[in-house]
Amino acid sequence: MLKKFLPLFLVSFSFLFCNCARNNAYYYVALRKQSEGKLIEAKRNFQKAIKTCSPYVVRLSMESLTEIGNVQERLEACSNLVERFKDENSMLIAAKQYVAAGEYSRTILLTNGIDYEKCGNNLAFLRLESMRKKNDTRFNKEVYTWFTVRPLSQEHYSLYCTLAKESQIFIEPGAEDLKAVADFRTEVYKRNFKGAFEIYSSSEGKLPLIPQIVSDIGKVCLYGSDSYYKNAVAFDAFAKKLAARDSEFYAQFYAARLYEKTGNYFSYAANRYKAAMKCAGSDSQYDNALWYLMNLELKRSTERGINCAKQYCSTWHNAEYFEDFFDTLTPLMLSEGRWNDFYSLYRALDGYATDDVTARFAYIYGRLLQEKLAMPVVTDTHGSEAEAAFTRALLSGSEMYYRVMAISRLGLGGQRAEEILCSNRVSEQPQVDMEAQDILLSYAQYGFPEKIYPMWQRFNAEGKVIGYDAGLKVAGFLKDCGELRNVYYPQSLRIAAKVIAKSSHFIHKKDLELLYPRDYSDLISAKCAAYEIPEEIFYSLVRSESFFDAGIGSSAGAVGLSQLMGSTADDIAHRLKYGQYDLKNPADNLEFGAWYLSNLYGRLENHWVLAFFAYNAGITPVRRWNKSSKIEFNNVRSLPYDLFLETIPYSETRQYGRKLISAAAMYAWLYYGKEVLEEVEILVK
Secondary structure, rough: HHHHHHHHHHHHHHHOOOOHHHOHHHHHHHHHHHOOOHHHHHHHHHHHHHOOHHHHHHHHHHHHOOOOOOOOHHHHHHHHHHHHHHHHHHHHHHHHHHOOOHHHHHHHHHHHHOOOOOHHHHHHHHHHHHHHHHOOHHHHHHHHHHHHOOOHHEEEEEEHHHHHHOOOOOOOOHHHHHHHHHHHHHHHOOOOHHHHHHHOOOOOOOOOOHHHHHHHHHHHHOOOOOOOHHHHHHHHHHHHHOOOOOOHHHHHHHHHHHHHHOOOHHHHHHHHHHHHHHOOOOOHHHHHHHHHHHHHHHHHHHHHHHHHHOOOOOOOOOOOHHHHHHHHHHHHHHHHOOHHHHHHHHHOOOOOOOOHHHHHHHHHHHHHHOOOOOOOOOOOOHHHHHHHHHHHHOOOOOOOOOHHHHHHOOOOOOHHHHHHHOOOOOOOOOOHHHHHHHHHHHHHHHHHHHHHHHHHHHHOOOOOOEEEEEHHHHHHHHHHOOOOOOOOHHHHHHHHHHHHOOOOOOOOHHHHHHHHHOHHHHHHHHHHHOOOHHHHHHHEEEEEEOOOOOOEOOOOOEHHHHHHHHHHHHHHHOOOOOOOOOOOOOHHHHHHHHHHHHHHHOOOOOOOOHHHHEEEEEEEEHHHHHHHHHHHOOOOOOOOOHHHHOOOOOOOHHHHHHHHHHHHHHHHHHOOOOOOHHHHHHHHH
């Protein structure tokens, strides 16, 4: 049915295609023949594509040939691929085929010289498994290298299980050190820290003090032993022994964490974190040690945490790494009544923290001024200081919430509101990869929606940039394909979200409809009418819960579009007198989700924002938080819900509330003729 639908839609793509895309037609014809089971014709067209098409399409054609024909034909195609493209992706494709065919010697020859510290673990595993099969004399040495130079992975664990079962490497002469390393690191990987600590304690120097091993020893001393002070002293000794070596960072870092874990030696811990920052071998190591230092100081007192952030914010490298620190800090500052610290912090962070963090502190400070909790730092004429804070909050980054809330507080509507909502803070647009872009557009033109998202992910992993217009074009194509196969709805939304977030373009209002889609519109309209829910409210919930992915399941067990737990769904089914139901069925899931949201709304004094919080965290905690936050603010009658949100002790629920409020405002503005400020007023009054 989808294939019948596609030709009608594809006409609109023709103007986007260059001669390069048309010249790649052999490849797309080959894909069509392959999908029809006409493999001889497919192979012939792939071979023509290799002779005539653009470089990346040549590569895709050669990769496709490794999956067609008999074993010998596939192996020959693999040899041709790695001869033409001498990189790891090609090697991995070939190695998988060689191992499947039992061609272990070819796998070993192909992978000679790979760097175990940098190559993909799956490629390393295939090489070592082939060496094991062939009893290669280099096997033990290379396994030892692989098990010491990088974090353990599932591939490491799979090989270890095979070797442990066969006892192959553990009985050979000279394998004692390998056994100690493999046993120790595998127990760490399994998070059996007590068992790993026992191995470490009895290893008698068989564990080399290289970075990965020192890091693992630190973990087992933290989580596999309660002798924190003794272990901290041992790591101090490691730090002296390893001074000016690659492992010194981990020695200082885990000495700090162990001293912190004692609950007493906080100044010792702080000094070791600072020492780790000084000897950090990378930006990420520095930021990691600083993050722990900031959280340590916050643990000691909120004031120390604030001062530490001010002192070091100009030195960190990845501002996003510290966003959760500030999310923890915010409710602490509010609960302690540190109103004016919001001003000093947002001014100190501006230009160093992410725009989202700076916007948060600026917005909250403006609201505290309005509520007469904070005092103006400078002479405040007619609310000018609050207005300045809200104006800074308009410049939030990817998080729309504070932009939406600032628009509301500044009373902005019409063209001015649209300019803000459609602006983007990305300063520079990377160069577009035209060939990659043409491939995605051609998948749409030739009717291969199933190939678009996997190839999009591959291009992202390879650092290839797709242009704004082309990215939204393929997102729109997938959205339309979703009418017939729902799996394309979330793929469309994910592509649109990525394209818009990374674009330096002014975003057209119409383009935002791909970022805030109304998928399943007939079902959602019917459920909203049945349970008296404004459509923008329910769309925001479904978008935030599942990204319109009907088949999604969470690690906690929530299922489907509105992410319902089985126990909750059973209770709703009983109340609605349902017999059998399926939470992956959009109709059932949306029915249950709408009923549940409406029920929470009625039980929480008809406040949608409280219903949002309860949907995420449960109704009892929300009632408790609401009551306690009013007391903390010395206002037992009412508390503005935008400030209440910031006091919620669960970070997940705070972020959930932000997503739903901003999404509801955007849906109201895009589709239902409301200004953003009108919707915000309804939600947080």
